[in-house]
Amino acid sequence: MSILTDLTTTDIVFYVFAVVVILSAAVVVFSKNIIHSAFSLMFTFFGVAGLYVLLNADFIAVTQVLVYVGGILVLLLFGVMLTTRVVDIDTKAGTLHAIPASILAALLVGTLCGVFWITDWVTPAPKSAAPASTASTIGQMLMTTYLLPFEVASVVLLVAMIGAAMIARREKKRT
Amino acid sequence: MTIHLSLVHFLFVSAVLFSLGVYAVLTRRNAIMVLMGIELILNSANINFIAFGHYGALSIDGQMAAIFVIILAACEAAVALAIVLNIFQQFNTVNVDDVDALRD
Numbered sequence: 001m002s003i004l005t006d007l008t009t010t011d012i013v014f015y016v017f018a019v020v021v022i023l024s025a026a027v028v029v030f031s032k033n034i035i036h037s038a039f040s041l042m043f044t045f046f047g048v049a050g051l052y053v054l055l056n057a058d059f060i061a062v063t064q065v066l067v068y069v070g071g072i073l074v075l076l077l078f079g080v081m082l083t084t085r086v087v088d089i090d091t092k093a094g095t096l097h098a099i100p101a102s103i104l105a106a107l108l109v110g111t112l113c114g115v116f117w118i119t120d121w122v123t124p125a126p127k128s129a130a131p132a133s134t135a136s137t138i139g140q141m142l143m144t145t146y147l148l149p150f151e152v153a154s155v156v157l158l159v160a161m162i163g164a165a166m167i168a169r170r171e172k173k174r175t
Numbered sequence: 176m177t178i179h180l181s182l183v184h185f186l187f188v189s190a191v192l193f194s195l196g197v198y199a200v201l202t203r204r205n206a207i208m209v210l211m212g213i214e215l216i217l218n219s220a221n222i223n224f225i226a227f228g229h230y231g232a233l234s235i236d237g238q239m240a241a242i243f244v245i246i247l248a249a250c251e252a253a254v255a256l257a258i259v260l261n262i263f264q265q266f267n268t269v270n271v272d273d274v275d276a277l278r279d
Contacts, residue, residue, distance in 0.1 A: 011180050018188045025192055025215055029199045034208060041211055044192075048218050051185065055229040057238050060221075060245075067245050072214060072252045079207045079256045083263040096272070101201035105194040112190035121182050123230045137235055138242070146239050153246045160250035168257035170264065 014054055021047035034084060038077050045069050059135040185226035192219035206259045206269045210252065217248045 024043035031037045045068040052061035142150045192215055199212025221241045228237020263269050266276075 006179075008179070014180050014184060018184070021188060022191050022195075025195045028211055028215065029195045029203075034205055037208060037211060041214070044215065044218070048192075048222060051188065051222055052225055054180070055185070055225045057225045057229070057241070060225060060238050060241050063242065063245055064221075067249055068214070068218075071249055075252050075256055076207060076210060076214075079210075079259055082260060083207065083269045084205075096202060096204055098202055101198055104201065105198040108197060109190050109194035112193065113187055116183055116186040116190060121230070123182055124232060134235065134238060138238060141235060141239060142242075149243060153243060156250055157246065160254050164253040164257035166257075167254070168260045 010054065014051070017047050017050040017054065020044075021051065034080055038073065038080055041076070042069055042073055045073065057134060059133070059138050182226055182230040185222055185230075189219040189222040189226070192216075192222070204270045204272055206262070206271050207256075209271060210255055210259075214248065214252070217244055220244060 021044055024040045024047065027040040028037045028044060031040065045064060049061040049064040049068075052058075052064060196212045196215030196219065199215065200209050203209055203212065221244050224233075224237045224241045224244065226237075227233045228235065228241075231237075259269055262274055266274050268274070
């Protein structure tokens with residue numbers, strides 16, 4: 001009991017978010033119904049955003065909620081609705097090679113956790129006074145150090161938008 | 176392992192998330208489920224970036240990398256879903272195993 005009373009609020013919040021992330025990700029992966037997977041993915045994204053807040057990355061957390069929950073998840077749901085016959089029972093999505101894949105995934109998580117555990121991480125003392133908001137720092141760095149990647153990313157977004165619209169368009173019947 | 180929050184805790188969460196994503200990519204037959212697995216993998220990478228940024232010497236650069244990962248994830252989702260919709264119009268299925276014809 002003494003261990004549990006030793007927990008600070010931050011620790012408890014972390015464990016809550018970690019459990020939410022892992023459980024909802026497990027539902028995403030193992031659920032037979034693709035609609036359930038898509039909605040469970042929302043909780044994963046929110047949980048990951050909470051972890052970002054714990055890591056003092058408030059801007060990234062807000063971006064995560066905006067882009068993932070507001071954008072990518074809605075896009076995925078549109079994809080689900082457009083490509084599965086929701087009214088039928090055809091929202092079931094089968095699995096294959098479940099046993100080799102689970103062995104591989106278990107090996108992967110074991111190896112990764114083992115490596116993370118035995119590595120002697122050099123962590124400098126955490127910054128005592130974290131900046132109140134990272135948004136202004138990130139904005140300045142986007143306009144200075146990361147100007148070229150930022151511009152390239154904007155071009156990539158434009159190309160992706162045009163390309164997606166081109167690909168998804170229903171092709172006109174050729175005569 | 177201390178019960179208090181440290182870098183390793185976040186790395187463990189991201190490792191579990193990563194392998195769940197790999198499992199989804201490997202086993203699910205629906206193309207949209209494969210996309211969801213990829214999103215899980217990208218999220219786990221982002222957790223690592225930001226955790227190293229917070230605890231390591233990476234500081235704000237980790238968050239910059241995470242921003243660009245999010246941008247590319249958005250692009251990838253849009254283009255991949257467009258391709259999936261096109262496949263659905265062409266083959267009337269989104270099972271990745273059934274789409275094995277290069278030409279009709």
